[in-house]
Amino acid sequence: MKITFYGSRGSIATPLLLNEYHKKTKAILNLYKDSQIKDIDDFFATLPLELSQIFGGNTACITIEDDGEDILILDAGSGLRELGRKYTSVNNKTFHILLSHFHWDHICGIPFFKPLYNPTNTIIFYSPNIDLIENLKRQQHPSHFPLSFDKLPAKKKFVILNEQNPYSLNGYKIFHIELNHPGGSTGYIISKDDKKVSYATDTEFTPENIDEKSLFFKACFESSDVLIMDTQYSLTEFFSKFDWGHTSSTMAVNLALEWRVKRLVLFHSDPEHTDEDMIKILRDAEEQIKQFNKRQLKIILAVEGHCIEI
Ligand SMILES: [Zn+2]
Numbered sequence: 001m002k003i004t005f006y007g008s009r010g011s012i013a014t015p016l017l018l019n020e021y022h023k024k025t026k027a028i029l030n031l032y033k034d035s036q037i038k039d040i041d042d043f044f045a046t047l048p049l050e051l052s053q054i055f056g057g058n059t060a061c062i063t064i065e066d067d068g069e070d071i072l073i074l075d076a077g078s079g080l081r082e083l084g085r086k087y088t089s090v091n092n093k094t095f096h097i098l099l100s101h102f103h104w105d106h107i108c109g110i111p112f113f114k115p116l117y118n119p120t121n122t123i124i125f126y127s128p129n130i131d132l133i134e135n136l137k138r139q140q141h142p143s144h145f146p147l148s149f150d151k152l153p154a155k156k157k158f159v160i161l162n163e164q165n166p167y168s169l170n171g172y173k174i175f176h177i178e179l180n181h182p183g184g185s186t187g188y189i190i191s192k193d194d195k196k197v198s199y200a201t202d203t204e205f206t207p208e209n210i211d212e213k214s215l216f217f218k219a220c221f222e223s224s225d226v227l228i229m230d231t232q233y234s235l236t237e238f239f240s241k242f243d244w245g246h247t248s249s250t251m252a253v254n255l256a257l258e259w260r261v262k263r264l265v266l267f268h269s270d271p272e273h274t275d276e277d278m279i280k281i282l283r284d285a286e287e288q289i290k291q292f293n294k295r296q297l298k299i300i301l302a303v304e305g306h307c308i309e310i
């Protein structure tokens with residue numbers, strides 16, 4: 001399975017600001033000036049994470065692919081536009097879009113997804129929410145967007161994930177669960193052969209609410225090869241944003257350790273966070289694991305364009 005990130009920011013798309021760009025390029029040029037390595041590509045390979053990457057302009061969108069099968073897409077935030085650009089000249093393709101919920105940051109890429117403008121393509125939307133179609137139409141009401149959802153030329157299908165759980169799709173088993181978020185959110189546990197990818201974004205795990213369902217969540221997420229999880233806040237921020245529907249990175253690491261996850265992806269970063277803030281959250285999470293030192297849990301900060309192969 002190949003997992004690719006097209007959008008990892010939470011709440012609203014957050015492009016790199018000019019002052020942040022200048023700060024990064026100045027730091028890179030200063031390092032280059034003093035470096036013995038003058039080949040640009042070789043030099044770039046030596047850069048630390050904070051200078052070699054930018055973290056999260058686009059909002060939630062991730063693909064899961066396996067051996068050229070149809071593409072599974074987790075959420076349709078602004079990153080979906082970038083994904084669609086890869087398929088502008090591809091015909092007869094089927095895309096499966098699993099939606100966590102209908103907050104803007106998870107659906108705003110739909111009107112800009114180029115494959116929806118090609119009548120030979122099929123786009124299948126999945127959600128347990130019975131208002132799935134209405135919620136998508138509402139986003140493209142004439143007062144919000146010039147073209148209605150109905151008029152998008154691709155073939156559109158809708159699957160309400162209620163009865164079948166797990167749902168079988170091209171060899172994938174897709175199990176969905178309810179998460180704790182204002183207005184509701186859906187988590188997905190996707191497995192194929194012996195691989196398991198879990199997606200739990202827009203969810204507030206607290207010691208209190210996890211307590212009631214701790215065995216259920218453990219059974220769901222246990223031994224995930226990859227857990228992509230809402231870590232919008234640092235622990236300090238979480239205390240002032242209690243009940244806002246998002247999880248702290250500290251809590252996510254604790255849960256990932258308890259659930260014996262192999263790789264935890266820090267996802268749905270706060271739009272107020274600079275790249276430096278996110279690196280700090282990553283380093284703090286790595287420190288937290290060192291304290292346990294019982295097993296290897298790899299922490300990954302979601303970066304657009306980054307692929308994880310399992
Ligand atoms: Zn969100």
Ligand SMILES: [Zn+2]
Nearest residue numbers: 101103181202
């Ligand atoms: Zn949300």
